[in-house]
Amino acid sequence: MNENTARILSFAEALREAQDICLARNPAVYLMGLGVPDPKGVFGSTLGLAARHGAERVLDMPLSENAMTGVGIGAAIRGLRPVITHQRVDFAVTAMEQMVNQAAKWHYMFGGAMKVPMTIRMVIGRGWGQGPQHSQSLQAWFAHIPGLKVVMPTTARDAKGLLIAAIEDDNPVVCLEHRWLYGIRDAVPEGHYSVPLGKARVMRQGSDVTIVATSYMALEALHAADVLAEEGIVAEVIDLRSLKPLDDATILASVRKTGRLVAADTGWKSFGIGAEVVALAVEQAFEALKAAPSRVSLPDVPSPTSPALAAHYYPRAVHIAAAVRAQFGRTTDRATLAPPRGVHLDVPDPSFTGPF
C-alpha cells in the first residue's frame, strides 16, 4: 500500500469504494437493503453501485428484515456473499431471530458443514431528534453472541478496510457505522486492502492513562486527550475497531503500561462494551492498576428526542476527561460538564473533520 496514492475520502465514500471493489472482484458478492439502490444511496455509501454492477446484484428489498436476513443466509450457504444494509441498527432488531438463532450458529450446529459469509451493515443513528427507535447502538448484543463477528470503524480508512475484510470473512460480520462519522474525511488508500478483524489501533500513544473507545467516542477521546495533555496527563487512545474478536493483547499491553483505564463506548452503560473492557483489565492486569477503571457510556435510558434532553444524554470529551481526572484524584468543575450554551448538540460537531 503506497501512502503517496492515498487521497481524501469521506467515511461514506470509503464504504462505497469497499463495496464497489468487492462487487468487482467477486461475482458472488451482492448488496441488499432498504433503499440501497435509491437516489440517496444509504447516506452516499451505495450511490451508483447499481448502475455499475447491475440491479441484479445491488438490490432493494421488501420491508422484511428478518426474512431478508434469512434469504441472505440461504444465499450464503449456497456460495454467495450477501451484504445486507440496515439504515438504522434499530431496524435490524426485527432480524434478530435470523441473526442470532440461525446465522450465528449455522456453522457450529451443523458441525462445520457450511459457512455463512454474510456482512450486515447497520447505521447508528444520532441527532436531529432521532429518538428512542432510531439511535440505538447495540454492539453489546451482537458481540455477546458466539458465532457473530462485530466491527465498528471510526476512520474512513478503516471503514473501507474493515468492510472489505468483513465481506471477505467467511462468517456473519456485523459492521456498525456511526451516522456522525459519515462525513468525516480521511486519507484512504486506493485499490483493494483490508484491515484485519480483531485488531485495535493505537490512535495516540501515551503513558498516563489508557482510553479505550469505539466509533464516534474515539473522536471524543482524542479531544479529551488534547485537553488532558494541557493538564500534564498524556493519554493513550485506543480505537477498538473490532469488538468480536476483541484485541485483548493491545488493551492489556496498554493498561499494563499506564495503569489506568477509561472505556468510552457509544452504547448504554450496563452490560455494555465498557463492562467487557473493564472486566478484561481487572481479570488480567489487576496488579498493574493504579486506580479503579471506569466507563463513559450512555446512561441506561432510551434516547430522548427533544434536543433539550438529548443534550444531557450523549457523553462528550469533557466527560471522558473528567473520568480520567478522577482516577488521578483531580476534580472537575461540574459547570464545565453542562451542555455548552449556544451550541447545537443535535448535529455533528463541525470540528470533527479529520484527517486522522
Next chain:
Amino acid sequence: MSALADDRALTLADRTHLLRLYTLMLRIRVVEERIAELYAEQEMRCPVHLSIGQEAVEAAACAALEPRDFVMSGHRSHGHYLAKGGSLKAMMAEIYGRATGCAGGKGGSMHLVDLSVGFLGATPIVGATIPIAVGSAFASAMYGDDSVTMIFLGDGATETGVFHESINFAVLKRLPVVFVCENNLYSVYSPLEVRQPPRSIAGLAAGHGISVASGDGNDVEAAYGLTRMAVDRARAGEGPSFLEFATYRWLEHCGPNYDNDIGYRTEAEFLAWRAGDPLARLEQRLLDLGAATSRDLEAARASQLAEMNAAVDFAKASPFPDAVMMAANIYAERGGQT
C-alpha cells in the same frame, strides 16, 4: 421383487414409480418406529419429533425432486431427510450424539444436514428455515442452474411473520422454491381452531399471488402429482408454489409415545386418521395392482429394518466427540476470499 402375475394394467414405469414411493414411505415408517421403540433406552438424549403418519407427503414431495435439488425442514425432519436420500447411519449417529453424526454431535435430531443429497439443514425455530430456503432458491436463480429448493413447514409456521415475508419475496422474484405445508392440525397441543380463523391455509397463501394447491396428504400418488407439477413449474422458471396437504401425526409432538389420552385430542380422532394410514393404503394398492406380493412387502420391511438396526449399531459403536470439539467450529476459518 418377484415377477408379476398380471400387470397389464400397470406399466413398468408406473410400477417402478409406486415401488419407489413405497420404499421411501416404508423407510421413514420403519426408522421412526424403531426410534420410538429404542428411545426408552435413554441413549438418544435429545428431543425427537417423529413423522409416523405423515410419510406420504414427505416421500412424495422428495420423490418429485432431482438429486441436485435442495430440501430444508424444521424440527420434524427425519422423513424429509431420509426421503431426500440422507444417510441413515449419519442421522442415527447424530441422534445418539456421536462424532460420526451428520452434524458431529453438535445438532442432534433437530439439526440434521446432508449436503451430499442437497439436504441443506433443518432447525427447530418454527418458520426459521423458510426464508433460508428462499435464499437457496435466490442463489439458484443467480446461478441460473435450474435447481429447485423445497421447504417443508407445518400449519403452525403459516402463522409466523417470516412465512409471509418469505412468500412475498419468492413471488416478487419468481424464485424456484416449493413450499410444502403438512397441516397436521396441531401445534404441540394447540389445535388449529385456537390459532387461526376458519379459512383455508392454501387460500391464505394464495393472497400473496403464489400458485397454490391442496390435497389429501395421505394419498401418496396424488401428493406426488401435485408436488411434481410444482417442482416442474419452478424448474421451468414459472415461479414458486405453495402446497397444503392434510395429514396427521400419530405420536405425541415430541417423543416416542402416544398421547391421545391427555386431553388435547381424542383417541377417536386418532383412530379415524389411523384407518387412513398412507402406508397401508399404498400397500393395499400395490397388492391390488399386482405390483407386489405380501412376501415382497414383508421382505421390503425386513430389509429396511435390517438397515435401520445396522445404523443403530453403527451409532452405538461410534465414539462421542472429544471435549475439545465443544468449542470447535464456532467460526469458519478464513478462506474462500477473492
